[in-house]
Amino acid sequence: DSGVTQTPKHLITATGQRVTLRCSPRSGDLSVYWYQQSLDQGLQFLIQYYNGEERAKGNILERFSAQQFPDLHSELNLSSLELGDSALYFCASSVGPMPEKLFFGSGTQLSVL
Amino acid sequence: AQSVTQLGSHVSVSEGALVLLRCNYSSSVPPYLFWYVQYPNQGLQLLLKYTTGATLVKGINGFEAEFKKSETSFHLTKPSAHMSDAAEYFCAVTKGAAGNKLTFGGGTRVLVKP
Numbered sequence: 394d395s396g397v398t399q400t401p402k403h404l405i406t407a408t409g410q411r412v413t414l415r416c417s418p419r420s421g422d423l424s425v426y427w428y429q430q431s432l433d434q435g436l437q438f439l440i441q442y443y444n445g446e447e448r449a450k451g452n453i454l455e456r457f458s459a460q461q462f463p464d465l466h467s468e469l470n471l472s473s474l475e476l477g478d479s480a481l482y483f484c485a486s487s488v489g490p491m492p493e494k495l496f497f498g499s500g501t502q503l504s505v506l
Numbered sequence: 507a508q509s510v511t512q513l514g515s516h517v518s519v520s521e522g523a524l525v526l527l528r529c530n531y532s533s534s535v536p537p538y539l540f541w542y543v544q545y546p547n548q549g550l551q552l553l554l555k556y557t558t559g560a561t562l563v564k565g566i567n568g569f570e571a572e573f574k575k576s577e578t579s580f581h582l583t584k585p586s587a588h589m590s591d592a593a594e595y596f597c598a599v600t601k602g603a604a605g606n607k608l609t610f611g612g613g614t615r616v617l618v619k620p
Contacts, residue, residue, distance in 0.1 A: 395551070435612045491600075
């Protein structure tokens with residue numbers, strides 16, 4: 394058990410809808426990272442928050458947004474969903490601002506029908 | 507921008523045989539390099555990392571990797587495969603101490619035959 398909690402584990406929704414994925418980092422970790430894993434794109438870095446502030450941005454679509462709350466949990470919001478957004482979304486956390494050792498959650502499997 | 511190439515999306519090894527997973531990187535500055543493992547239905551777990559210093563790095567579960575700057579490689583090895591090593595392995599890179607984006611390779615799925 395990595396100590397990183399992601400909910401829900403599975404999510405099935407329709408095109409055009411909006412969903413929210415939730416992540417609780419390990420106790421004491423200040424950074425949260427979001428990754429998307431799909432068969433065709435592999436593991437893609439989306440965004441990182443450190444102590445409530447956005448720190449790094451990757452290949453995140455404009456339809457996607459994230460935030461980190463004062464209690465350090467994070468939410469990834471996906472809107473106007475398309476079939477191609479179907480993927481496994483991972484959250485990871487680290488103690489500091491640099492990704493020298495990431496602890497990954499078990500992921501949220503999103504299926505857009 | 508940094509990038510990682512893993513040669514071979516699938517590798518099959520016999521139990522007890524050498525495991526060799528290849529990783530080549532591209533980085534404009536001295537990189538930090540990582541290997542992560544993903545077991546079925548789980549998140550990724552750090553196996554080992556190279557930041558500075560000794561170029562031969564030992565990790566968990568008997569794995570090790572060697573940073574070779576001249577070859578821009580960071581291959582992962584284990585002398586003797588075990589059935590429990592069946593998983594997907596990812597090589598990753600950041601731009602050294604200043605790197606705040608971890609870029610992953612495409613992954614190599616390892617099958618261990620009895």
